Amino acid sequence: MSAASCLLTEDQFLCSICLDVFTDPVSTPCGHNFCKTCITKHWNTNVPCQCPNCKQVFYTRPELQVNIFISEMAAQFRQSAQQKASSSSSEQQVAKPGEVPCDVCTGTKLKALKSCLVCLASYCETHLEPHLTASRLKRHQLIDPVENLEGRMCTKHDKLLELFCKTDQTCVCLLCTVLDHKTHEFVPLKEEYEDKKAELEKTEAETQQLIQERRLKIQEIKRSVELSKEDADREIAAGVQVFIALKESAERSQAELIDTIREKQRKTEKQAEGFIQELEQEISELKKRSSEVEQLSRFEDHLHLLQSLPSLNAAPSTKDWTEVSVRPPSYEGTVVRAVNQLEETLRKQMKKLFEAKLKRVQQYAVDVTLDPDTAQPRLILSDDGKQVKLGDVKKNLPDNTERFDTCAIVLAKQSFSSGRFYYEVQVKGKTAWDLGVVRESVNRKGQITLSPQNGYWTIWLRNENEYEALADPAVCLSLKSQPETVGVFVDYEEGLVSFYDADAAALIYSFTGCCFTEKLYPLFSPCPNHGGKNSAPLIISPVSHSE
Template sequence: MSAASCLLTEDQFLCSICLDVFTDPVTIPCGHNFCKTCITQHWNVNVQSQCPNCKEVFNTRPELQVNTFISEMAAQFRQSAQHKASSTSSEQQAAKPGEVPCDVCTGTKLKALKSCLVCLDSYCETHLEPHLTRSGLKRHQLIDPVENLEDRMCMKHDKLLELFCKTDQMCVCMLCTVLYHKNHDVVPLKEEYEGKKAELGKTDAEIQQMIHKRRLKIQEIKHSVELSEEDADREISDGVQVFTALKESIERRMNELLDTIKEKQRKTEKQAEGFIKELEQEISELKKRSTEVEQLSCSEDHLHLLQSFRTLNATPPTKNWTGVRVSPPSYEGTVVRAVNQLEETLSKQMKKLFEVELKRVQQSAVDVTLDPDTAHPYLILSVDGKQVKLGDVKKNLPDNPERFDTCPIVLAKQSFSSGRFYYEVQVKEKTKWDLGVVRESINRKGSITMSPQKGYWTIMLRNENEYEACDDPAVLLSLKSQPEKVGVFVDYEEGLVSFHDVDTAAFIYSFTGCCFTEKLYPYFCPCNNDGGKKSAPLIISPVSHTE
């Protein structure tokens, strides 16, 4: 019996009604087997006595007798299956908290592998087997295990939620479409699923694109940090080099000053020592003569006194010290000359620094052209938008909001709201001019007050050699030479606007600590022509990097 049962498959011991191993199996006239209770209930529900499998109709309900042979085989199979299940369960994992348990397992609930949307149950590996092998169960829809399968049933009609109402944006059953969602746009759940899945795919693509952009931004920020570190290292190196040179120069000048003063003092001391030595020698001679005179004056020998008197009475030869002086050395101007020399060294170092700084800001050069829509009607712009001067005739131009109507001003077409930018303007042969940058929202009509508070960061030339920074308050500038080409540099994030004499690499002025929140535009004002004597234009020049 055991050997024979091993040749039978699991399907042969399952009731096709309850899908479980036979309990009290009976054989009906057509030869098919069922659980006695299952077939009895089936015939009680249906008027006709019909075989559920082959559909054969019996005019008279058959008498049902338990098939002892099949019953014994089923019992043995059940025992074997239970043993197999118990041994398999030890290999399979029990469901952990948060995992979906098998609904069929008794005792220890094993982890479910799949859930059936038809049976509304979840199955472990062992209990899932019928759904994978039996033709009738293979048609059931299996999904990854989920809890609360009853939530997939319509609470009103106890039917599977298999449709989606687009009108009300909710899942419904077949009866819902007839009773509550009539004339609504209803589609199969799978169709809506595919649509929503496509939308999710699009959303995910957008998210991935956002992630990609942010990763690029991270790379950009890291690169900026690397550049900042390089700039910092270079600035530290330059600073250490300059200050080391200054320190060495200061120490050298100080040592030279001390040596000069000490040398003068040594010469004075040496001169004084010579005078003192001569005086001491004369004193010694005079003391000696004094002793001889004293001895002679005490002599009782008349002849000896008279013979020696002529020699001893005369004063020994000495130097006339009346005009001899030891004057302290003059140190007038010694320290001043040393400081002047140090100042020359400092000037040379500063010039080197300015040259380095100019090279650095020139790396941020941009192409700038004048915007005719902002130009005052008296201004004349070149065709290429690189030159501007004041004309004698007012042009008939539309008074658009961007145009200046009182002051002879023009802005550039280009605006900047981040990063760094630099441009150069030739001011040669001009006796008056204004240059700088302005924010977008400045007042362009009527009189204008130029200051950072009003949105202007500019410098100007007045009366040939009077330079002024339009700060608050205004700052008069003392320049060693008249610039012929002015460089304008802006670091938006740093809040810096600086001006440079390009030809001499000299620094002119800086606005620092600025807070920029709007677009910035390069600003140009050629001013008046002094009666036509100084009608040279302002010229935006191409940047030639200094060597």
């Protein structure tokens, strides 16, 4: 029996109704075998009685008896299968929490390898074998193990969800396509899965890109904080150095002031001591003579007095003290000179600070060229776009929206909407000019009032030495020397526009607290020639970093 059972396949011991090994097998008159319970239930719901395999009709319900031989063979096969399952279960993995268990295993549930969409069950390696060997079961659709297989069935028609309704964006069965979704558009689940998976992959890639951009932004912000800290530490160090130098200079000036005053006082005291010592010496000699005179004056004997007079010492030599006096020294100007010396030290330290500041802002130097499309028609631009002066003839140029038509202004081609930038302009030999930055949307037609309110942050020179910052209101600037090269520095986020005398490394003026929301363009105006006195051009010069 054992040898015979080894020659039989598992397919021969499966009931075609329950797809499991026979339990109480019975044979129909047509020769097919079924579980007694399975065929009985089938005939109870189907009249007349019919063989599920060959479809032969039995108008009289057959009397069914358990086939002893097949029952014994099935029992032996089941026992062999259980032994095989028991021996292999140790090699298979027990289902852990979160893993799909085998639906057939009794007792210890093994981990399922596949789920069947037809049987709506999950199987371990042992219980999956019929689906891999039985010809009828091979046609079933197997997928990686999943839970809730009932969820893959249409709740209305109890059929497998095989299609996707693109109209209603839902999964449907075959009956749905001819009933509830008759006129809708359908695609196989796999096709929609591939499309949606591609969309998800694209979304994931976009999300990862956004994450990467934000990580880079975090790095950028952290780097900005680091740079800000470096700037702060540098400014603190420079400031501390200046104040230490000022403190030392003040202490030194104070000490020198005290020493000077005390030295004058010492000289006065020494002079007075000399006079007093000399006067006391004369007083001592005068007292001595007075004593001698007093003694002679007491003589009553005329002869003795006259005989003693020749022995009287001659009167001591004395100074005429009428014009002699001790005058207090004058301290006029002593404190002023000390303060002036302190101011000179402060001026030197401030110069060092501005030199360091200018050196730092020069690191943000940019290449700027003039834009002929913005130039007022009388302006003459050099071929390299680095020089501009005002000519006598108005050129016939198109009056485009970017062009200034009345004011002698030209803008740079380059615009800036973030960060910091710096450039220098040579103004040597000119008696009038305008320099600064403007926002993109400023009015460029007719007469223009230069002010921050109108979008202009500029300074100008008029009448050779009259400098003004065109703020609200304008600020007159007092400069120690006339700059020959003007540096313009802008910190967009900080809202700062600063102008420097690049040669003297001195700050001319700063607009602070500005609110920039548009692109900024450098502005240049060479101003009228004034009979040739102001004919020199404005020249955008390369930045030579100060040492």
